[in-house]
Amino acid sequence: MSLEIQNLHVQTDEGVEILHGVDLKINKGEIHALMGPNGSGKSTLANTIMGNPTYEITEGKIIVNGDDISEADPDERARAGVFMAFQYPASIPGVSVANFLRMAVNAGREEPIKVLEFGKVLRENMDLLRIKPEFTKRYLNDGFSGGEKKRAEILQMAMLRPEFAVLDETDSGLDVDALRVVSDGVNALQGEEMGTLIITHYTRILNYVEPQFVHVMLDGRIVREGGPELGRELEDLGYDPIREEVEANAS
Amino acid sequence: MPPSWLDESRAAALEIYEREEVPTWRRSGFWTTSLRGLDLDALEPRRYEAVAEPPEIVGPQEDLAALIVQRGGSTVYAWVGDERITVMPLEQAAEEHSELVQRWFAKRLPAGEGKFEAANAAFWTGGAFIHVPRGVVVDKPIQVIYEIEDPGTAQYARTLGIVEENAEARIREYCVAPDFEGQALHAGAFELYLEQGANVKLAHFQDWGSGEVHDISVKRVEIARDALCTWVPIHLGGKLTKQTLDIITAEQGADMRHYGLYFTENDEHLDLFTTDLKEAGPTSGDTIWKGALTGASRASYEGLIQINKGAQDTHTYLQTHSMLLSPKAKGDSIPSLIVETDNVSASHGGTVGELDEELVFYMQTRGLTRAEAMRILVEGYFEPVVQKIEDDQLEEIVRGRIAEKLTAASDEVAQYIEAR
Ligand SMILES: Nc1ncnc2c1ncn2[C@@H]1O[C@H](COP(=O)(O)OP(=O)(O)OP(=O)(O)O)[C@@H](O)[C@H]1O
Ligand SMILES: [Mg+2]
Numbered sequence: 001m002s003l004e005i006q007n008l009h010v011q012t013d014e015g016v017e018i019l020h021g022v023d024l025k026i027n028k029g030e031i032h033a034l035m036g037p038n039g040s041g042k043s044t045l046a047n048t049i050m051g052n053p054t055y056e057i058t059e060g061k062i063i064v065n066g067d068d069i070s071e072a073d074p075d076e077r078a079r080a081g082v083f084m085a086f087q088y089p090a091s092i093p094g095v096s097v098a099n100f101l102r103m104a105v106n107a108g109r110e111e112p113i114k115v116l117e118f119g120k121v122l123r124e125n126m127d128l129l130r131i132k133p134e135f136t137k138r139y140l141n142d143g144f145s146g147g148e149k150k151r152a153e154i155l156q157m158a159m160l161r162p163e164f165a166v167l168d169e170t171d172s173g174l175d176v177d178a179l180r181v182v183s184d185g186v187n188a189l190q191g192e193e194m195g196t197l198i199i200t201h202y203t204r205i206l207n208y209v210e211p212q213f214v215h216v217m218l219d220g221r222i223v224r225e226g227g228p229e230l231g232r233e234l235e236d237l238g239y240d241p242i243r244e245e246v247e248a249n250a251s
Numbered sequence: 252m253p254p255s256w257l258d259e260s261r262a263a264a265l266e267i268y269e270r271e272e273v274p275t276w277r278r279s280g281f282w283t284t285s286l287r288g289l290d291l292d293a294l295e296p297r298r299y300e301a302v303a304e305p306p307e308i309v310g311p312q313e314d315l316a317a318l319i320v321q322r323g324g325s326t327v328y329a330w331v332g333d334e335r336i337t338v339m340p341l342e343q344a345a346e347e348h349s350e351l352v353q354r355w356f357a358k359r360l361p362a363g364e365g366k367f368e369a370a371n372a373a374f375w376t377g378g379a380f381i382h383v384p385r386g387v388v389v390d391k392p393i394q395v396i397y398e399i400e401d402p403g404t405a406q407y408a409r410t411l412g413i414v415e416e417n418a419e420a421r422i423r424e425y426c427v428a429p430d431f432e433g434q435a436l437h438a439g440a441f442e443l444y445l446e447q448g449a450n451v452k453l454a455h456f457q458d459w460g461s462g463e464v465h466d467i468s469v470k471r472v473e474i475a476r477d478a479l480c481t482w483v484p485i486h487l488g489g490k491l492t493k494q495t496l497d498i499i500t501a502e503q504g505a506d507m508r509h510y511g512l513y514f515t516e517n518d519e520h521l522d523l524f525t526t527d528l529k530e531a532g533p534t535s536g537d538t539i540w541k542g543a544l545t546g547a548s549r550a551s552y553e554g555l556i557q558i559n560k561g562a563q564d565t566h567t568y569l570q571t572h573s574m575l576l577s578p579k580a581k582g583d584s585i586p587s588l589i590v591e592t593d594n595v596s597a598s599h600g601g602t603v604g605e606l607d608e609e610l611v612f613y614m615q616t617r618g619l620t621r622a623e624a625m626r627i628l629v630e631g632y633f634e635p636v637v638q639k640i641e642d643d644q645l646e647e648i649v650r651g652r653i654a655e656k657l658t659a660a661s662d663e664v665a666q667y668i669e670a671r
Contacts, residue, residue, distance in 0.1 A: 050616045053608070074615035083616070090613040094631025100617075103627065107618030139631075156617060 001028040003049075003082065003164040003195055007060035010048050018044045020220045021060065026164060026195040033206060033231060034199045036217035037239050042199045043087050045217075046168045050084045051077050064164065079108055081163030085153035085170045087199075091141035097152060098122065098136035101159050108160065125158040129185045146173035154185050161189070166197045171205035183208030203235040216242055253342070254349040257356075264362035264372035271366035276493060276522060280583060282551045284493050284522040289465050294405035294436050296324035296376060305330070308427060309394055310644045316391040316420075319379045322398045323406055326377040335387045336420075341378025341409055352380065355413055359471045359499065360442045367467040371440040374407040381412035383420045383449075392421040392642065399464060402433025408468075412443040414478075419450040423645060426455070431462040434490075439468035445478040447502075453482045454640055458652065459489035461517070466492040477504035483640045486513035486521060487652050497526040500534040510639040511540040512649070514656055515548035515580070526555045532595070533564035540571040541636050543629055544580035545660035553585040556599060560591045569599040574632060576606065576625075577663055622661045629657055 003026045010019040018041050026032050036042050048055045049062055051074040061070040064080050072080070092100065101122065106112045113121075122136065129151055141149050150170050157165055167186070171179055186209050190196060198209060206228070214231045216224040218239070223246050224230065234242075273291070276284040299322040305312060306320060312330065317338035320328035326340040337348070345352045362372035379395040397408045414420050426437060437459070445451055459466065466489045474480050484496060498507045507527065515521050527536050536556075544550050554569045573584040586599035606625060614624035633653060640646050 050612075052612055073621070074612060075618050075620050078616055078618040086613065090607075090610050092610060092614070092628070092631055094634035095627055100627075103619060103623070104617035107620075107623070160617065 001065050001163065001195075002026060004063040005045075005049070005060070006063065008045070008048065008057065008062070009059035010044060010055050011058055013054055013056065017058070018055075018220050019048070022220075022222055024197075024215065024222065026197055028163060028195045029192040030213065031190065031196045031198065031209060031211040032213045032215060033211040034197055034215050034217060035201065035231070035234060037201075040217045041220040042217055043168055044220075046084050046087075046166045046199060049077075049082065049166055050074055075107070078160075083157050083160055083162035083165045085150070085157060085165065085167045087168040089141050089149045089153055091139070091144070093139050093142045095140050096137055097140050097155075100140045101136075101156065104156065105159055121159065125155055128158065128188055129155055130181050131155060147175065147178045150174055150182060151178065154182050158185060158189055162194065164195045164197075166199065168199045169201065170198070171200050171202060179205060180208060203231045206231045218243060218246060253345055254353070256349070256353050257345050260357065260362070261373050264369045267362055267369035268366060268373050271369060274366055278551060278553065278585070281581065282522070282583065284491070284520065286465065286491070289434060289436065289491070291436070294403055294434065296374065296407065297401060297404045299323050299325045299327050299400065302327045306396060306398065308425060308648070309396065314391060314644065316389045316393050317381075318394045318396075320396045320398065321377040321379070321406075321408060322400050323404050324376040333389055333391070335384065336389060336393070337380065337382040338393055339380055341380045341411055342376065344380035348380070348382070351382065351413075352411065355442070355444055356411060358442070358444070359473050360440055360469060364469070367438045368440065368469055371407045371409060371438045375409040375440070376407060378409040378411070381410070381420075381422060383414045383418040385415040386417050388419040389421070392423050395422075395424045397424070397426045397437065397439070399428040399435045399437060399459070402431050402435055402462060404435045406435070406437045408437060408439040410441045414443070414445050414449040414451050416446045417448040418446075421452045421642070423454045423456065423642070426457045426459065426466065428460045428462055428464055430460040434463040434465070437464060437466045437468065439466065439470070441468070441470040443472045443480075445472070445474045445480055447476045447478060449475070449478040451480045452641060453480060454642060454645055455484040456487070456645060456648070457485065457489060457492070458487040461488070463490040465490060466494065468493075469495045471497045471499065472507075473499045473501050474505040474507055476502035479506040479508075481508040481639070482510075483636070484511045485640075485649055486511070486523070487649070487656070488514075488516070488519060489521070490518075491520045493522045495524050495526075497528060498536070499528045499530060500536060501530045503531050503533055505531070505534045507536045508639070509536070509538040510636050512633055512636045513540075513542040513550060513552070514653055515542070515544050515546075515550045516656055516660060517546040517548060519546075519548045521548070521550040523552045524555070525553070526557055527567055527569060529556075529558040529562040529565045529567065532562040532592075533566075534562065535565065536567035538567075538569040539636060540584075541633055542573040542582065542584070543576055543632070544573065544582045545576045545656070545663060547577070547579040549580070550582045551585070552583070553587065554599070554601075555587045555589065556597050557589045558592055558595050558597060563592050563594045565595040565597070567597050571601045573603045574605065574629065575603065576629070576660060625661065626654065626657045630654070
């Protein structure tokens, strides 16, 4: 069981190529970290995995549990078990968190979830993420603080129980306490049940959620791969040594 | 016998009616509202027998304080459950409470304003009179219904409401018709007066169905010292609608909240002009209008804030949004402002937009289909206004009708989005 990205070339709807052949394989039960400086293409990869119509795949494919989903609509990908926590979650005025969660949960089911069962699962997950009950009555992300939005993303993940989750900079904008809560949440959901791709600039979150694999992206390509020690190396030295090495190899 | 003042008022209005041309309304840009398509001479007031049961749309009668139902030109049902108030056909009130009616009748809604104001003042029949005496608090809604049952009808509807000092009431006026084929006219006049310290929640609900109902109406609310009116007009359908809705805060401390909603489809044409008129200060106000358009419909909303000399220390806001859900729909949303005094704060804004693709994507990543995402977004867009109705029965009707209209339009909207 895996999420596999093969030789992915992606361009924007204006025809500019951003990803120049990305390969990545995430098995269920694994945690991967994708790191890279601003503008290197991390969010583009996450959005393309989810099927954002702004991006076009010109070469390569995305395979989930053996099925090619490269052409599927975003909702089909979600139902295939793929989830993304957005770097900048959109706000949906007029739709409460609870209502939205119920609709999303039901979208993946044949029979709608029973009200009591939904309430129970929601409460459990809110406890897990230390979210106050009032929160669910508010309109989704509308007027939420940066940290609240990130928690709401993880709450959605907890409710939807995806097989593969891409967390796009869920750690940025969180204070230390919130970071711990969110990390605990991810760890609790992780187990053998989920394959996770954590996109981040900082190694901070990697102290709480331990990846087995670290990938470094630069200018639309994955240029280095390694274990947890690669994360620590980046923490100490930054991206410059890697960039210099890549440029040296190129010339 | 109608009182002589009323006969005189009708005669004077008839003269104006005969003198005035059928108007065409123009606004800047593409906007024109014309009655060229309406065969006025083919329409006539129709009479109906009284009915034993009120129409279904009102829900259980015991949830109401009073109910007047007018079909065509006739009052077909009248009932009052609260002895402290007077609610009866306006014709009857003009006879039984002649002095009181004369004191308020047409105070803010003179026949001389135009052809259809005059037509209403000359030809109105039945009508509704609402009087809530000083200090009386009525929790249950007072309901008025104007129905057009058959094509060929000209309905001249007139409602006069007076809510006296420190009295409180909820008033709902519904304008409805079944789906029929053919033309009809509703020329409505609604006036409501809030005396000092009164508090009124007012809702208008218009759903003329798929027949060719032309609705040319004026609605006006005057608010006296320290009184508050919350007014929620809902427009869910009609072949052609031209309405003027004005709220006048006439004395210091008067306060108004005005939240409106419209949804047009097919070839409907909706022309709304609202005025938040401040005659004295300090007063305050808040206006929000939201609309959505499908099909080849046209909707134009203009909201004016007018602050007269002498209305110092006024604080008022107006916002209007319109959402185009079809490439053939055309709409505008125009806020405007006239300020004749100083020391006021007034702000206004208007937008015309489309469905936000980023939000559609976000919702799709949670497993919802495009059509579901659209429905949720449009419902969510309207929801803040729907909640302002603060009336479960009407809120359910409005939510249900919006959902129906969205379902009817969903294929068209999907094509539109795909084509972009
Ligand atoms: N829709 C778009 N249109 C044009 N350019 C785009 C678009 N989306 C992304 N880009 C460009 O592609 C590059 C990669 O952007 P992306 O958002 O994927 O980077 P990122 O690695 O997520 O950066 P950050 O760490 O700042 O979030 C940037 O140069 C960005 O400006
Ligand atoms: Mg990014």
